Amino acid sequence: xxxxxxNLAVIFIMMLALSLPVISGSPVKTFDIKExxxxxxxxxSMYPALTDGEMFDCKxxxxxxxxxxxxxxxxxxxxxxRIIGEFNxxxxxxxxxxxxxxxxxxxxxxxxxxxxx
Numbered sequence: 775x776x777x778x779x780x781n782l783a784v785i786f787i788m789m790l791a792l793s794l795p796v797i798s799g800s801p802v803k804t805f806d807i808k809e810x811x812x813x814x815x816x817x818x819s820m821y822p823a824l825t826d827g828e829m830f831d832c833k834x835x836x837x838x839x840x841x842x843x844x845x846x847x848x849x850x851x852x853x854x855x856r857i858i859g860e861f862n863x864x865x866x867x868x869x870x871x872x873x874x875x876x877x878x879x880x881x882x883x884x885x886x887x888x889x890x891x
Contacts, residue, residue: 809834811887813845813852819869820854823891832887838865843889846880854889 813832815824823843824830838844838857844867845854855867858875863882868875 813854813887813889815854819871820856821871823856823870824854824889831890833890834887838882838885838888840865843891844880845886845889846884847886848878848884852886 810831810833812829815828815830816826818826820843832845840857840860842857843854844857844865845852846867847853853867853876855869855872855876857865858868859866865880865882865885866875867880
């Protein structure tokens with residue numbers, strides 16, 4: 775019984791994750807950077823690549839690929855994480871210092887810029 779419930783839960787979570795881009799509709803950027811800019815990193819999710827308090831250049835690009843450190847908007851926050859995978863116009867991200875990947879899927883339209891190390 776427990777195994778059947780676990781299988782159903784996994785299927786439900788996978789279906790929900792795949793439907794998120796459809797549910798969320800078209801992304802709207804609050805932080806819309808038109809040109810290259812400098813940003814200050816806060817937090818430790820990208821340590822050691824990016825350290826709390828450091829300043830980095832952030833470059834606007836037309837495309838982003840696996841391995842890029844990107845800045846994207848979620849809620850009222852900007853998050854800087856590395857792209858670990860791609861599917862069509864969506865990317866999957868993870869902080870280098872985090873144990874698990876992010877639980878959300880990022881539409882490339884939500885990406886603000888790429889961090890230049």
